[in-house]
Amino acid sequence: MPLAQPAADVWTLVADVAGQTPDAPALTHGGRTVSFLELTESARRAAQGLADLGVGPGDRVALWLPNVPAYPILYLACIRLGAIAVAVNTRYRAVEVADIVGRSGAKVLACAPGFRRIDFLSILADIEPDALDRLAAIVTVGDEPASVPSAIARLRRVPYERLLSRPRLGLNNARASAPCNIFTTSGTTSAPKFVLHRQGAIASHAQQVARAFGFTAPDTLSLSILPLCGVYGFDQTMATLAAGKPCVLVESYEIDEIARLIADHRPTTLFGSDDLYARLLDAVPGDRPFPSVKWAGYAAFNASLDDIAETAEKRGLRLCGLYGMSEVQALYSLQPIDSDVAHRKKGGGVPTSPLGHVRVRDPETGELLGVGQPGMLECAGPSLMVGYYGNDAATAETVTADGYVRTGDLAELDGRGGFTFLSRMGDVLRLSGFLVNPLEIETHLQKLPSIAGCQAIAVPRPDGVRAVAFVILSPGATLDEAAAIAHCRQGLANYKVPVRVFAVDDFPRTPSANGFKIQRARLRDMALERL
Structure with a gap:
């Protein structure tokens, strides 16, 4: 049974399942099911294909893909090679994609330029042609469109299916100590940092989650809704596979x-x-x-x-x-x-x-x-x-x-x-010497029927640091600022009451793998501009 022994590395984690239950379903997508044996065999072929492109231990391969079988197959190919998979957020636009690929020093970028649910093609069209010059090749998943943007037209392009036609790679560079994943932080004020994990940590965590979350139950089936490019969706899927159970990959939100x-x-x-x-x-x-x-x-x-x-x-x-x-x-x-x-x-x-x-x-x-x-x-x-x-x-x-x-x-x-x-x-807001969770203020203001959303931040004032709230109004509503502040005085300690409440059409946001995060630093700047 899977999980009988701790897996030292990610390849062993999945290959052990394939050895014990080769025909068991691992991935389901669009009516197609990939067994554990097919998953590992395809990964070995893709590993040989990547090796043909010059990818070896420690090299970076950027995966800019939706939740399709090519993602876990190419990831496991990197694992087999001892290479590092760089997760590129499918919400990122041209400047962000070029930055991640460039700063990580990726040798290969895998993308799906013809994918219909995410407009990868227009994003690629906006990338400066020389921004991807350090790539040895681009692996294209799915049908390539008739018109190819200049950013990738002059680069070597290799169809993903060609990788799968290669012989299975015999060499196995998977090791517990081998670096294998780079996830990007979703910083709102600076370029994202690259969080590096090793195979031993990924494998052991997947097994621990599988046990603690009850994934070893015979009827377990996961729906992988969250993007594999984010650690949330990635870890759910890896833990399910570690338990020898199937995942349904969801490419649409x-x-x-x-x-x-x-x-x-x-x-x-x-x-x-x-x-x-x-x-x-x-x-x-x-x-x-x-x-x-x-x-x-x-x-x-x-x-x-x-x-x-x-x-x-x-x-x-x-x-x-x-x-x-x-x-x-x-x-x-x-x-x-x-x-x-x-x-x-x-x-x-x-x-x-x-x-x-x-x-x-x-x-x-x-x-x-x-x-x-x-x-x-x-x-x-x-x-x-x-x-x-x-x-x-x-x-x-x-x-x-x-x-x-x-x-x-x-x-x-x-x-x-x-x-x-x-x-x-x-x-966190430090008001009158106290640490205040902004959620307290936000939740209280959102009890008013006119307020559909709220973000509270703190700004310095001559009378000390005070809270300021930004709100999104319900359809058809208008802001009565005095009434909103009075509402806060009735339910919150005086030092938590916002000095001002401003209505905005939307909050400034930055994309992350699981959605968008509020740019609170920008809100503070907006508050200072208005006070």
Whole structure:
């Protein structure tokens, strides 16, 4: 059975499953099923094809692909070669793609220029022709369009199918210590950093998640909705494969299509954001719209959906809060599935690995804090990154001398062996000497029917640091700023009351693999401009 022994590296992780259950389904996509044996055999052929292009140990291969079988096959090909797969966010545009490919020094870029659901072709057309000159080749997945942008027209292009026609690579450079993944951070104020992981960390984490999340159950089937280019979607899929169970790859984020796939395939587990579940519950009627789903992991990104876990519970969908980030991998922790919904809906939880450990530190004094005291979260365990690729200074700032990652998140120990995530430290407001989670202000303002969305930030004023709120109004509503501030005075401590409330059409955002993140630094600049 899979998971009987710890896998030293990623290739062993998947190949062991293929050896024990070769005909078991690994991936399903568009009516086609790929068995575990076909997955590993295709990866060995693709590895030979990449080797023909000059890819070897330590070389970088950029994967700019949607959730299609070519992604995990090319990833495992990199693993076999000892190469590093660079995840390129499918939401990125021309400048961002060129930056990631260039700074990582990628030798090969795999993309799908003819893919219809994401307009890769127009993005490629906007890339400066010389920005990709360091590439040895571009691997094109799917049919190549008749008109090819100049950025790639003069580069060597190799059809993905040609890679699969090559003989199987006999050499195996997979090692526990071999670097294998680069994920990009979704920074809102600077170029993304490159988070580097090694094979041993990826393999062991996948096995730990499979055990802790119950993926070893005989009926397990995952719906891989989240992009494989992000650590959240990647780790879900790898943990499912580690358990020897199938994944349905979802290339579209259209809610109707996702709902159809849930009905057709009856997955036992889902992972997504609060927004995803809210839209799914709106789209699918009935008292129990998703009866096959035992429980669903979710990340809370939208303060206006604070009650989504209770809403889902009433309709038979059990949501469980999680915690993760690129530096410690996704699914680092999970709220106990059998806990009450009020506890289960919170971000954080108990570390997935028995070797995982968290602590909370006062960001100013450096003192370690006890249960219920908010401070900066630090995480340790076998899933941690090697460091930031090409940026030793940033690594030294983030990883402590005793091996903990400084997450930059505000959290508190929960007294149950786990922790509760509160917010990003950079988002925390220090008002009148107190650390204030902006979610408190945002949630309170969103109780007003005229306010559909809210972001609260802090700005310096002559009378001290004060909160300022930016709101998106409900359709047809107008902002009564005085009434909004009075509403806050009635429900919040005086130092939490915003000094001003501004209406905006939308919040400034930056793309990440799982959606968009708010540019809070830009909001602070906007507040200072208006005060």
